[in-house]
Amino acid sequence: MSTTQSERLRGLLEPLVSAADLDLEEIEVSRAGRRRVLRIVVDSDEGATLDACAELSRAISQKLDETDAMGEDEYVLEVSSPGADRPLTEHRHYVRAVGRLARLQLHEGGELVARILTVDDDGLDLEVPGVKGRKPTARRVAFAEIAKARVELEFNRKDKKEEEA
Helix, strand or coil, rough: HHHHHHHHHHHHHHHHHHHHEEEEEEEEEEEECCEEEEEEEECCCCCCHHHHHHHHHHHHHHHHHCCCCCCCEEEEEEEEEECCCCEECCHHHHHHHHEEEEEEEECCCCCEEEEEEEEEECCEEEEEECCCCCEEEEEEEEHHEEEEECCCCCCCCCHHHHHCC
């Protein structure tokens, strides 16, 4: 997708997404055979529900039908929330991941898997799990140290409510 088309779509769709109390995370146009696929990824602090995505999809579809932003060719519109193991690229992504396990690749070349405890303007306070029966340790990582970060899926973590019961 050209930068001009991307900017135009973002300018057109951002007000609709904001009006739905969501954040526009990504816009992608790709080819699927003879058709194009327009993928819109949205999120919020509370997450994007299926109903919110469906309602937003209808509003976006109507807006695109009123304009020539997608041209005359056929396209498929997909509106969804980011996946569970989404990359963390914005400050708000880290804030939304508080309490979750994340895999951080550091600029210095190391990799770190830790639970995000708090987030501020400068970086993260993490809890690094203990290895071989050792206690977890605290660690501070500045945003400037992080090359890439992604939420890690946890299948066996107990919810705090389960632990208290």
